[in-house]
Amino acid sequence: MSRRFDAIVIGAGQAGTPLAGRLSDAGMSVALVERHLLGGTCVNTGCKPTKTLVASAYAAHMARRAADFGVTIGGEVGIDFAKVRARADKISADSRASLRSWIDGMAHCTLFFGHATFEAPHRVRVGDEVLEANRIFLNVGGRALVPDMPGVEEVPFLTNSTILKLDAVPRHLVVVGGSYIGLEFGQMFRRFGAEVTIVEKGPRLIGREDPEISDAVRDILEAEGIAIRTGAECIRFAAQGQDVLVGVDCHEGSPEVLGSHVLLAVGRTPNTDDLGLDAAGVATDTRGYVQVDDRLRTNVAHIWAMGDCNGRGAFTHTAYNDFEIVAENLLDGADRKVTDRIPAYALYIDPPLGRVGMGEAEAKKSGHRIEVGKRPMTRVGRAVEKAESLGFMKLVTDADSGRILGGAILGTSGDEAIHGVLDLMVKQGTATDLAHAVHIHPTVSELLPTIAGERKPA
Structure with missing residues (x-):
């Protein structure tokens, strides 16, 4: 019944x-x-x-x-x-x-x-x-998606779920997948003391982002000692004793990486x-x-x-x-x-990336004539005072209407400060509206009106 x-x-x-x-x-x-x-x-x-x-x-x-x-x-x-x-x-x-x-x-x-x-x-x-x-x-x-890659079923591997059950920090963590989940775990375990290599099939990390964001994120991670292998066109796996050999076939560097642990972070x-x-x-x-x-x-x-x-x-x-x-x-x-709803998300490496709406490449592809305002975090007083001045902030607007199309803040508090852009976009505000706002000093957000007023054709 x-x-x-x-x-x-x-x-x-x-x-x-x-x-x-x-x-x-x-x-x-x-x-x-x-x-x-x-x-x-x-x-x-x-x-x-x-x-x-x-x-x-x-x-x-x-x-x-x-x-x-x-x-x-x-x-x-x-x-x-x-x-x-x-x-x-x-x-x-x-x-x-x-x-x-x-x-x-x-x-x-x-x-x-x-x-x-x-x-x-x-x-x-x-x-x-x-x-x-x-x-x-x-x-x-x-x-987690388990990719159909040669040898993947013949070696032990971790996913975003099983890696949370580790009892100790890996000696050498090889992260397969250079996107949001993989980058977060890669930096995290590097700071816990692991050697970390990130392997990405595509030509750059987080391929959906504008190239300048991908490049800046790569610089941040490499500065902490993380090895980045992009253009890995033939990823494969094989057991070698207690370790896992990951074949990458990149154009530069060793064609293989030997790790104690492998994290698969290639999608859901x-x-x-x-x-x-x-x-x-x-x-x-x-x-x-x-x-x-x-x-x-x-x-x-x-x-x-x-x-x-x-x-x-x-x-x-x-x-x-x-x-x-x-x-x-x-x-x-x-x-x-x-x-x-307006797309918005964050990448929780340090410093974090806060993203809303369209990036520059997407806006151009969609047919907009755009203007861009941008500032490095080295010119953001709050970031300098905290000695966390990596990254930049960027605003993308429609050149004809002034409507805000999107924004990115790669920098300290970027995941929080980006909401000022998101809230204005929800109300269909313009870059002029943002430029006329008076934000609190010293904050990261205070530079949003500045870059809105300094935007230039792109």
Whole structure:
């Protein structure tokens, strides 16, 4: 016999849990299904633990730089990796406990632990339980992609999830993939004391960014002793004793790199292959992402998909925004669309990169006649005072309308300061609006009006 609910939410991630709360508050009976850990990627293998580790790595880095600030600490800076990991584990565990308390307090929500599979468009099985509902919401997230590279199945490798279970700092970590996840882990473990090599198939790091950002990030990482191997056109793996030999075939340098550990950071894949979506008639694309419209509804009218599994965003903030769109459209009579949001994200190396909207190359490709304002962080007083003056800040505008198209801040507090650009873009403000703003001194943000007023044709 099946159990009937008003709604079934599959996945207790950053969209699923708050949606269950809103539906419950609206008086609907809700089944919230989670097959592993509450909180999804962010809480368990993403933001919470990794940014905690980044913070520990930053503390170690600053301790080594103490003399630059006239501070004497004496002796060599050491890493107690067991304590580093325990701190990250506790922060994740505390977040899960908080989520459990929240869910348990939802008046009309029943939590089920187990793997959900569709048996029919309105029917889902979770272990021995069969659940039915008129509305079903998917928030099943994604996982690390294991690439089809020669030898990959014949050697031990790490992913963004399993690397968090290491008991000790690797002797030599080879990171395959020169994008956001790989760069964050690479710098982090270098600061923990590992030798690090980053291997990227493309001609430069973080290929979606403008070349000047890629080049600056490379300079930052190489200055900390990280080896960068781009143009690795034939990546392959082979065991060599307890180590892993990574073939790269780059045009310069050794054709092979020998590491004690290998991290695969070449992309993500959605957790949709074992949901029985065929039984519900839900369409996916060739990569397995659930196809949704601008309001996050699938091709089956009573089923929605939110978060990483819909291919419309790969961040906690986009997943949460998916929840807001679905909830407000369903419960508040709104007509919000996923295409209304402005792309924004950050790369959490040190210094961080905050990005919003279009880069210079993308803006030109889209047909805009553009103007660009730019300042190196060496001319930002706040950065100089903190002795963290690497990077630059950049604003891209439409030359005809003055509308802000995008911005980038690679520098200290760049992930925070970029929101001044984002908020103005949301209100369709112009570069002149920004130039006339009076920002607080001394801050990183105070230079945004300056570069807005100094923009030049590009």
